[in-house]
Amino acid sequence: MKDSKSPATICVHSGTQPDKDISGVNTPIHTSSAFGYRGAMGNQYPRYFNTPNQKVVVQKLCALEGAEDGLLLSSGMAAITAIIFGLLKQGDHLVLSKEIYGGTYHFITTELPRFGISYTFTDTTAAESFAAAIKENTRMVYLETPSNPLLKLTDIEKVSKLAREKGIISAIDNTFASPINQKPLDFGIDLVMHSGTKYLGGHSDLIFGAVAGSRELVDRIRPHAINMGGNLNAETCALIERSMKTLSLRVERQTQNAQKIAEYLEKAPGIGKVYYPGLKSHPQHELAQKQMLGFGAMLSFELEGDADTTERFLDRLRLIFPALSLGGVETLISASAKTSHVKMSAEERAAAGISDTLLRLSVGIEEADDIIADIRQAMELK
Numbered sequence: 001m002k003d004s005k006s007p008a009t010i011c012v013h014s015g016t017q018p019d020k021d022i023s024g025v026n027t028p029i030h031t032s033s034a035f036g037y038r039g040a041m042g043n044q045y046p047r048y049f050n051t052p053n054q055k056v057v058v059q060k061l062c063a064l065e066g067a068e069d070g071l072l073l074s075s076g077m078a079a080i081t082a083i084i085f086g087l088l089k090q091g092d093h094l095v096l097s098k099e100i101y102g103g104t105y106h107f108i109t110t111e112l113p114r115f116g117i118s119y120t121f122t123d124t125t126a127a128e129s130f131a132a133a134i135k136e137n138t139r140m141v142y143l144e145t146p147s148n149p150l151l152k153l154t155d156i157e158k159v160s161k162l163a164r165e166k167g168i169i170s171a172i173d174n175t176f177a178s179p180i181n182q183k184p185l186d187f188g189i190d191l192v193m194h195s196g197t198k199y200l201g202g203h204s205d206l207i208f209g210a211v212a213g214s215r216e217l218v219d220r221i222r223p224h225a226i227n228m229g230g231n232l233n234a235e236t237c238a239l240i241e242r243s244m245k246t247l248s249l250r251v252e253r254q255t256q257n258a259q260k261i262a263e264y265l266e267k268a269p270g271i272g273k274v275y276y277p278g279l280k281s282h283p284q285h286e287l288a289q290k291q292m293l294g295f296g297a298m299l300s301f302e303l304e305g306d307a308d309t310t311e312r313f314l315d316r317l318r319l320i321f322p323a324l325s326l327g328g329v330e331t332l333i334s335a336s337a338k339t340s341h342v343k344m345s346a347e348e349r350a351a352a353g354i355s356d357t358l359l360r361l362s363v364g365i366e367e368a369d370d371i372i373a374d375i376r377q378a379m380e381l382k
């Protein structure tokens with residue numbers, strides 16, 4: 001059943017089970033890994049994804065995504081592999097966006113051939129190219145929008161409609177937008193996954209993943225996930241629950257900051273292209289307005305110069321932290337050529353539009369002007 005409360009209220013209240021025994025406002029942490037099998041509860045076990053603290057987080061996420069059911073897993077990759085191995089079998093074919101997270105790309109290209117599952121990567125920005133890639137044995141389309149690091153968008157509604165017409169499952173990595181800024185199930189997508197490590201956790205101190213969608217699909221994934229064993233313990237679930245209570249507050253602030261910083265960068269001297277769906281100059285700004293509730297807190301920009309300019313700029317930053325990962329309360333920066341795309345050759349990177357001066361910013365909740373001041377001082381010292 002759809003939760004009609006607003007996202008901010010869902011974050012605080014949905015799923016949470018105040019401690020009735022002591023009249024406490026928070027869900028108690030149930031540490032048991034052994035449960036009686038003769039009572040009404042029956043069959044509870046952490047690896048079965050059915051213990052109280054696991055269920056509380058799933059309910060919160062499902063309320064945010066508008067999903068019937070979900071699974072909480074030990075990492076974003078565990079969520080991706082659960083979807084793909086849980087729903088595909090030997091002989092099946094998968095269509096994916098070309099611009100997907102490097103770990104997903106690596107998983108698809110190194111593991112799927114061993115299991116006889118074929119795949120086609122297709123143009124992220126053109127829904128027609130998804131249509132062209134579908135074969136008789138295609139069983140799933142998998143997209144990631146906005147993409148990393150160039151913030152390209154896929155038309156969620158068009159691709160999910162196409163999949164539905166062909167009787168194919170559609171799945172999306174919603175990590176970059178978070179459920180506060182994008183609700184793919186509203187556009188007909190069957191399954192959403194998250195690297196919860198990013199916005200859902202939000203403090204750069206947890207690793208987990210999640211899947212949410214129809215009960216029917218989650219019921220099909222669960223037996224595989226139980227076999228693989230990627231569950232979380234109660235203490236981690238309690239930390240996730242606490243983090244998610246501030247999800248909407250954090251993401252709204254991060255999104256406002258990102259818009260302000262992107263607008264600053266677009267006019268700043270020494271800066272080349274700026275990639276952010278909230279800018280009118282973004283080639284798919286109209287699509288962003290249609291399918292995103294907010295434009296997100298991830299943006300990328302190019303410095304004018306070369307690889308040395310990038311290194312000098314990073315050395316001079318005082319507040320913004322050069323680090324992998326994203327979605328936390330602190331602003332992080334990374335040079336894509338040295339991080340997510342380091343395994344590509346220089347030619348492959350050039351073809352993908354990843355220059356040596358491209359920097360990806362994961363905007364935090366600090367004061368936007370302080371982040372801008374840090375960029376300014378790092379530039380002025382050039």
Ligand SMILES: Cc1ncc(COP(=O)(O)O)c(C=O)c1O
Binds near residue numbers: 176
């Ligand atoms: C968009 C996206 N999807 C999935 C993942 C994988 O998540 P995890 O590192 O939690 O396994 C990441 C990690 O960076 C990511 O950025």
